Amino acid sequence: MLRLKIDRPSLIPSLATLVTAGAGGLAFAVLGLPAPWMCGALVAVTVLSLCGAPARLPEPLRFACFTVLGCSMGTALTPEMMQKAVTWPVSMSFLALSIVGVMAFVTLFLRKVAGWNLATAYYASVPGALSAVIAMAQASDADMRRVAFAQAMRLFLLVALLTQILGGASGPAPVAAPVLSPLPDLAVLLLASFAGSLLAQKARIPGGVLVGALMASGLLHAFGLSHAVVPDILMVPAFVVLGAGVGIRFRGTTLATLRDCLTASLGAFIVAMAVSLACAFAAAWVTGEDVGKMVTAFAPGALETMTVLGYALGYDPAFMSAHHIFRFAGLSVALPVIAHLLFQAGRPAD
Numbered sequence: 001m002l003r004l005k006i007d008r009p010s011l012i013p014s015l016a017t018l019v020t021a022g023a024g025g026l027a028f029a030v031l032g033l034p035a036p037w038m039c040g041a042l043v044a045v046t047v048l049s050l051c052g053a054p055a056r057l058p059e060p061l062r063f064a065c066f067t068v069l070g071c072s073m074g075t076a077l078t079p080e081m082m083q084k085a086v087t088w089p090v091s092m093s094f095l096a097l098s099i100v101g102v103m104a105f106v107t108l109f110l111r112k113v114a115g116w117n118l119a120t121a122y123y124a125s126v127p128g129a130l131s132a133v134i135a136m137a138q139a140s141d142a143d144m145r146r147v148a149f150a151q152a153m154r155l156f157l158l159v160a161l162l163t164q165i166l167g168g169a170s171g172p173a174p175v176a177a178p179v180l181s182p183l184p185d186l187a188v189l190l191l192a193s194f195a196g197s198l199l200a201q202k203a204r205i206p207g208g209v210l211v212g213a214l215m216a217s218g219l220l221h222a223f224g225l226s227h228a229v230v231p232d233i234l235m236v237p238a239f240v241v242l243g244a245g246v247g248i249r250f251r252g253t254t255l256a257t258l259r260d261c262l263t264a265s266l267g268a269f270i271v272a273m274a275v276s277l278a279c280a281f282a283a284a285w286v287t288g289e290d291v292g293k294m295v296t297a298f299a300p301g302a303l304e305t306m307t308v309l310g311y312a313l314g315y316d317p318a319f320m321s322a323h324h325i326f327r328f329a330g331l332s333v334a335l336p337v338i339a340h341l342l343f344q345a346g347r348p349a350d
Contacts, residue, residue: 013054014061020044021244025236035163035312037239042159045247050258055248057241063197065241066209069308071193072230072238073210073317074217088319091283091294092326098279098298099327102127102272109271114264116146122342124150124265127272127300128324129331136339145257146264152249153265154272158301159246159309166292166313181228189228192216206328207303211321218318242308272300290315297323 024044028036049055103125110121119142126133130151137147181189193213200212220226280294287294296310303324310320 010054010056010058013056014058016053017045017048017055017057017244017248018240020048020055021240021247025240025243033164034166035239035309037236038243038309038312039160039163041240041243042156042246043243045244046156046250047247049248049250050253055244055251057245057248061241062245063209065238065245066207066304067193067197067213068190068230068234068238069242069311070197070210070213071190071217072235073308073311073321074193074214074219075189075221075226075229076311076317077214077218077222085318085322087287087289088322090287091289091297092323094279094283094286095298095323095327096330098276099127099300099330101275101279102300105275106268106271110150110264110268113267116143116264117141119343120146122339123147124268125272126151126331126335127154127276127327128302128306129328129335130302132332132335136335140339140343146261148249149253149257149261150265150268152246152253153262154269155246155249155301155305157266157269158299159243159305162296162299162309163313166296181231185226185228186231189217189220189226189230192220192226206325206332207307207321210304210307211325214317214321239312242305246302246305276300293319296320303328 021041021044024040024042025037026040028040028043033039045055103122106125107118107121110116110124111118114121116124119137119140123133123137123140123142124147133147133151134144137144193216196212196214196216197209198212200208200215202208205211217226276298277295280298281291283289283298284291284294292313293310293315296306296313296315297320299306299309301309307317307320307324311317
């Protein structure tokens with residue numbers, strides 16, 4: 001739930017994090033790299049976190065970030081996009097196959113090659129649903145340092161690599177129109193998106209802040225009730241906060257953790273991407289959809305981050321959100337069942 005109170009002791013670390021993120025984004029923008037504000041912030045804050053600085057972001061700022069991004073994504077929804085939804089069950093079937101394959105092969109790799117115990121390998125293999133993964137892993141004999149690092153490393157590499165590889169191939173990222181929308185229209189759009197975020201979060205919808213804003217904005221535009229677009233003056237800070245939010249996942253990582261986990265986590269990422277790419281290419285071939293679009297939709301990362309990443313690369317936001325919500329929902333249901341079979345079924349009763 002959204003909390004408006006900001007902890008004063010965290011104010012200076014939060015400001016330092018934002019300044020670092022903004023500087024990283026500006027550097028990437030000057031260099032002309034794809035998705036510069038998000039990726040530059042990601043790299044800069046990751047370095048800050050690995051250096052031991054107390055990188056932080058206030059929760060209200062995260063809420064505002066995902067509300068603005070969801071609102072902007074909703075402006076791109078069109079009836080023509082929604083008509084393509086008839087092909088989604090086919091691609092979602094391949095996505096389900098991808099999830100099973102990623103978890104199976106990554107767990108096998110971490111067990112047999114890296115030598116991690118079963119619980120650690122299992123929870124490190126899960127492609128997303130991080131909150132559920134951490135909660136369940138803490139109740140097992142999993143090594144939390146390894147699980148958290150492997151998950152953070154995969155998300156970092158996904159954002160850093162996909163934007164650079166697909167950025168040029170997918171065409172220019174969507175940007176706000178050069179003419180600003182009338183302030184009353186923009187205010188109504190933002191207020192509706194804010195309300196949608198609150199309602200979706202209260203209803204415990206996966207990625208509720210982003211998805212709620214997206215749906216509220218999308219409905220207004222689909223029915224012709226709004227033609228407003230979100231200006232760059234709001235989009236740029238939102239992308240900076242998004243990138244910084246990924247970077248602070250490395251906060252508290254020690255050199256010992258890096259030495260212990262880096263090679264195994266990189267190997268696990270390669271295995272996960274090999275499986276995801278194979279399924280994404282197969283889905284693209286069967287459905288006739290763009291390969292880059294499928295690769296981004298199948299990317300095994302955080303729901304909100306991957307959905308926004310797809311949008312930043314110019315892909316259909318409805319398609320992205322539907323597939324990543326499907327993955328999150330499926331994992332949320334399957335994780336406890338599989339964990340019970342792996343870790344409980346064979347244990348004798350007390």
